[in-house]
Amino acid sequence: MKLNLKINSETKVFDIDIRDTLIDVLRANGYTSVKHGCETGECGACTVIINGTAVNSCIYPAIKCEDAELITCEGLEKDGKLSILQEKFVEMGAIQCGYCTPGMLLSAHALLMRNPNPQLEDVKDALSGNYCRCTGYVKPVDAVMAAAKAMKGAK
Amino acid sequence: MQYIRDLKKYYWPKAPQDAVRMLMQEPYAEVIAGGTELLVSGLKGREVNNLVDITRAGLSYVKKDKKFIKIGATTTISEIQNAPLFKDFANGVLSTAAQRFVSVQIRNVATIGGNLGAAMPSSDLAPVLMALDAKIHVCGKEIKEFAINGFYLSKRKTVMAPYEIITEIEIPVPADMDRTGCAFQKIGRTETDIAIVNGAAAITIDDAGEVKSARLALGSVAQNTIRCLEIENGLLGKKLTKKAIEAACENIAKAIDPKTDVRASAKYRGTVAKVLAARLIEEAYVKAGGKI
Amino acid sequence: MSEVINEFKVNTEELRKKLTEVGKNKRKVDGDKIARGRAQYVDDIRIPVDKLYHAKILHSPHAHAIIKKIDSSKALLLEGVLGVFSHENVPRVPYTTAGQNYPEPSPYDTFMFDSKVRYAGDRVCAVLAETPEIAAHAIELIKVDYEMLPAILDMREAVGNKTVIHDERDSTGIFDKDKNIAAHVKAHMGDPEKGFKEADHVFENEYSVQYVQAAPVEPHIAVTYYDENDRLIMYCSTQVPFHSRRIVARVLGIPVQKIRVIKPRTGGSFGVKQEILVEDLCAMLTHLTKKAVKLEYTRKEEFNSSRTRHPQIITVKSGFKKDGTIVALSMKLLANTGAYGSHSLTVQCNTGSKALCLYNTPNVNFEATIVYTNLPVAGALRGYGGPQGYFALDSHFEECAKKLKMDSIELRRKNQVKVGEELSLTKALGEGREGFMQILRTCGMQECVDKVVKDLDYYNKKKEYDESNKKSHIKHGIGIALAMHGSGIPGVDMGAASIKINDDGSFNLLCGATDLGTGSDTILSQIAAEVLQTETSKIIIYSSDTDMTPFDVGAYASSTTFISGVAIAKAAAQCREQILKTAAHLLGEKLEDLYCENSAVHSKKSKKSLSYQDIALHTLYKEDQYQIIGTGSHITYDCPPPFSAQGCEVEVDTETGVIKLIKYSAAVDCGLAVNPVMAEGQIEGGVHMGLGYALCEEMKFDAKGVMTNASFLDYKLLSTLDMPEMKTHIVETFEPTGPFGAKSVSEIPVDCPAPAVANAVEHACGVRIYDLPITAEKLLNALTDKK
The missing domain is CATH 3.30.365.10 (Aldehyde oxidase/xanthine dehydrogenase, molybdopterin binding domain)
Structure with a gap:
């Protein structure tokens, strides 16, 4: 069957099976930033943004995305340039193995879309569904805080 | 991996009655809302050919009038957490409980109806709704209404009949809101863990500081979320002190039937249930304006 | 190497002044592609083969049993199933899954498939099918008769x-x-x-x-296929590509020459990918069927059947x-x-x-x-x-x-x-x-301790809490712990690299050292750039690929900076020597009058310079053409220990046993940090893992030996919300045997959190827990027993 949606500001039609989870559809269509980590909605590596909110795509039926607006990590950059959030992650050492990074970026992006002035606790809460085994979360949390500050300055 | 091997059709009813009709008509049909429960652990070997998705059936809303707050069954946990209404209502206890619900990604998808319908004893919302004396509206062959106290039969079992779906949760606005205090607390191995024990209390006091009404609900200490009626009765008409609270909670063991699992032993659950019960009562009493 | 280091062999401060690339927070070389979601991990690679088949493993539900019969008839009837593989049709070769140096110091007690299962999670058989769904379905249809054995x-x-x-x-x-x-x-x-x-x-x-569990977020995964040259190509998420190649060659009974192991980006390892856990089977299925095969552990398998x-x-x-x-x-x-x-x-x-x-x-x-x-x-x-x-x-x-x-x-x-x-x-x-006696040359422990004591206000708070704890059931405690670790395995670990110049003065650095997410690609590039006196961004690093890169034992034992780093410095030094010689010839000056700086050779005497690009164009195209290329290998009998002091403040609720982490301070002497921010990242990540070990991580088993919490829902890692306020310090020393004074940093941070927490908890409530993890329940029981 066909699935119509908007992804990273592009209108797309994907061929899907009714039984497909969203992660498999996205990966099959080249959005490989969406990572497998646990298949049970616990690790957050497969996080994507659907209609403005962060969602675990591994436990989300693809069919639910009909007419939805999605953002994956591939959609965060603008005109080939890293977004402020992405830049802060690179610059501040928030990336190690990077496997959880796309999911973390999207959780943070969803937070900043909703709340451009987050407190430390808001950031920690927003990232609490993204397991990272490398960083101990110290630098990712700092990077999100710094990004929020820088984005305010940029406006 | 595909999530249901034998799935053939996926329905989007526009109204709860349509959903019920589809469930009755289609063989091996299941209702799905957020799907977080169904896709992770809900199927347990059952064959499913048809899914009836009720997230477009007009059941996502939070409304308030003078007497009731009404939450549509497919309202997500995040929507509850972030609804301005719940930031203040009942000391923000529903919002607090929602915030402790696993992770943001799950909260954005999981629904209140799904959580209550899954009937897991560790639900963070159920104790709060019990303390608030909520009612659960159900649509099936007929429309029914259940008090949440009594809604659960055992783990994963509710009083709902086949083909029935939850449509709405109705919370009465306490007449004496200014003198009512509410509390939610949870103990887990980590901040994002399922509860070892959780609970909620709502206490209303009179001018003299005596308890007029009290409701205490605990989760993860029995087959399902329970009300602790004996403890509640022990508080009525009293000005609370630490001792009075302790005395009321003394026989909590009779009310609960904790089990051992990977999170904690039955014994530990029993011990901290008592501590948590006392703390909930104290917190709610103080929030109601009582002094200890 | 000594000559490379010796020119900088001064004190840290002087060295620091001279350094332009090492000791700086250079941008992570793979950071941008990761942030853009474009980094390629094994599962992201598109292989040049029409069809990829999927393998799934049937694991034993029993802790100890003899497999009497495997009835795969129903599975084989399923459309899309290529075969079922078990001890009945796969050769029996004893080996070890430990990806260690040859000969491995671990027993050869493992078989790809055996007629006996020795733990719940052991391999019984595997299915190869057209889709993962068909493979999973086929697994369900296989019936196995077991003869149960008593289990230990x-x-x-x-x-x-x-x-x-x-x-x-x-x-x-x-x-x-x-x-x-x-x-x-x-x-x-x-x-x-x-x-x-x-x-x-x-x-x-x-x-x-x-x-x-190590619990890297990327599970074990391998993709294997035969290429047009009839060579077995293996994409693996591994720390040890060369050991993997050697072990798989032995298990399959084919020459090493036939195999190429490629390690793309790796999604975390922490030791558990020093094991040959999926690639042996994946390669065997490709070998037996000539099909391209993917085998990826699910999280459940990762819990039950990894290491x-x-x-x-x-x-x-x-x-x-x-x-x-x-x-x-x-x-x-x-x-x-x-x-x-x-x-x-x-x-x-x-x-x-x-x-x-x-x-x-x-x-x-x-x-x-x-x-x-x-x-x-x-x-x-x-x-x-x-x-x-x-x-x-x-x-x-x-x-x-x-x-x-x-x-x-x-x-x-x-x-x-x-x-x-x-x-x-x-x-x-x-x-x-037998190993090699080590003599301690550098130690920054005292400074580490001082930092932690200061962060925690150790002595004042200790006294303050001794008093305040008497009044409340919420008690505070402070604890400290010290550790030292090692840097590589002396006399065993070897790293090698090659560096060549390109037309534009950029360099290809090929090394066997395996970046498993630690950032070693970046710090090794920094080391190469420093020796070559060019910018880190001019180094194009490629790691690791058994066909393309020189040998390296792989990333383990905290060896990459300390051992592979020197190999790279040696290769770069060789390259630099050739650059200087060419420049001397072109400028008509003496070698001793020339020096490298800022991607160019300069003369102290004539003040003339030649850019690396000029030199490269000359050697590649103009006269007596040759490739400027350097290689280096390194082994050492030295194993200088890094040191760490760590401490924390905890809050203990003595009515529930719940422990809350309030503050954490970690200081590490890792010699000179090649990239301080990345070294901090190693410390913070290590502390996170150590705190999980201390407080909540634990695999649990039922009475029959089956794991009962094989999911992230039931086996809890600490999340952002559980982590305390954290202070991280790097205490610099100058280790004369390490590249630019560096020692190791990746493992030592994990050593301290558990004792630091245990000591803090004891200070808070007077109860010592002797068995990890220190759960609320365990602590409450101990508190009750004490009364």
């Missing part, structure tokens, strides 16, 4: 049990098969018995540590003089390797050689017995025996100090090994054999 589920019951776990004839290298002892090691220094006799105080305690940290029961005994001088120290371990002996000897050797060398003790005794049980298999995991040993040792020291009525930091300082002294057990306890 308690390591204390293993030795001499009637049940023998490895009763097969063809396994080798097991210490005592009949007694279920995988490995055994004994070592001593001085005369421990005499030492204890002469001591004024002797203390003894028993500690135990649990089964935990774990070795559980241990540790008895520590110490003898002190009245003034607190330690005169004898003994550590006896009983360790559980689970059903197979992967890393069994070496991890436990490391427990001794790391923990027992921190304090300068004239008489030391160490003994480890590593037993088989019918439980999941232990293996390599960040820290490699260190976290176990330090939990015991540092908890013990805190207790000794209390009994000696001494300040525990002072007791540690008094006895700690000092610069110029020998590290007592390093000769006796090598990589499963």
